[in-house]
Amino acid sequence: MTMIERKRVKKYGVGLSDWLWGIQEWNLDIHNFTLWITGEDVGYYADDFNRQEPGVEYKMSARVAKNLRILSNLDPNRTILIHMKSCGGDWNEGMAIFDAIKTCPNKVVILSYTHARSMTSLIFQAADKRVMMPNSYFMIHKGDLGFGGTYTQFFSFAKWIEKTYKTMIDIYVDSMKKNGKFKQWGRGRIAEMIEEEMRKKEEVYLTPREAIEWGFADEIFDGDWDKLRVFPQNRNVQSRKRIKR
Numbered sequence: 326m327t328m329i330e331r332k333r334v335k336k337y338g339v340g341l342s343d344w345l346w347g348i349q350e351w352n353l354d355i356h357n358f359t360l361w362i363t364g365e366d367v368g369y370y371a372d373d374f375n376r377q378e379p380g381v382e383y384k385m386s387a388r389v390a391k392n393l394r395i396l397s398n399l400d401p402n403r404t405i406l407i408h409m410k411s412c413g414g415d416w417n418e419g420m421a422i423f424d425a426i427k428t429c430p431n432k433v434v435i436l437s438y439t440h441a442r443s444m445t446s447l448i449f450q451a452a453d454k455r456v457m458m459p460n461s462y463f464m465i466h467k468g469d470l471g472f473g474g475t476y477t478q479f480f481s482f483a484k485w486i487e488k489t490y491k492t493m494i495d496i497y498v499d500s501m502k503k504n505g506k507f508k509q510w511g512r513g514r515i516a517e518m519i520e521e522e523m524r525k526k527e528e529v530y531l532t533p534r535e536a537i538e539w540g541f542a543d544e545i546f547d548g549d550w551d552k553l554r555v556f557p558q559n560r561n562v563q564s565r566k567r568i569k570r
Contacts, residue, residue: 353392355399360392362409362422362435362448380414381444386421393429401430404554407452409435413443416468416489423496426451434554436546437461443468446541447493450500454556455542463536465497465519466528494519497541505540 352361364378364385396405407426413419426433426448435452437445442464449455449463457463467490472482498515501507507515522529536542546553 351392352388353395355395357406358396358400358403358431359406359408360389360396362389362407362411362445364411364414378412380412381419381422381448382415383418385411385414386418386425389422390425393425393431397429397431404432404434405429406554407433407435408438409441409445409449410438411445412440413445416444419444419448420492422448423451432554432556436553437542440464441536441542447496450496450541454544454554456544456546456553457533457536457542458546459533461533463531463533463541464528465523467523468493501540503540504537504543506538508540 352363354360362385364380364382393405396403426435432453433451434454434456435449436456436458437449438458438461440462441449441455441457442462443466446463446465470486472479474482494516497519498512501510501515501519502512507518510518519529531539531541533542533545537545
């Protein structure tokens, strides 16, 4: 047993094999206070072209909620790093992840790979520090809908979707009021601008630099892992203690 492993066993009660198993099977690194939000291919396809990431779904949300609680119970004062690599997905499961991050007592940093898009663009906003990889992108849209049910259920579902759409817009406006070039605008004006952009473009794509300018991200990752969890004193760190909905 190495010195590092002995220290890990003494502090967390896990050996090297348990540590690696936890990372691979549960997307959780207890030693480094790190977890992953990533879709895992669970299907079988005849060719690689049709292989698709499942995105945000119930297994992912349950795992993230559990992992956050595990880490916060170990040390509520230590910063948690989340590596996020997912294409987006289910609204309800994504909002479960959003709420789990917002109500976590620890400061949370999310490092986004590939894209923060659709549902993961919203999850991204729950973090205290939002960092994007240099060649990733940010995308917002109204989302895709699917429904099966009775005539009455359809109209009930439509009214519910109106409420979730307002929640989505409110989350984006919250971020844009805290940071970025639109923060001096009124909430109504910002909301109208977002909706107009989505109406014209359907999907609004932003580079990491543009995402920062809009208030949707804080930094572009420069490869310095030591400062990734550091919060500059002058930063307007997003408050996760209250959810205004």
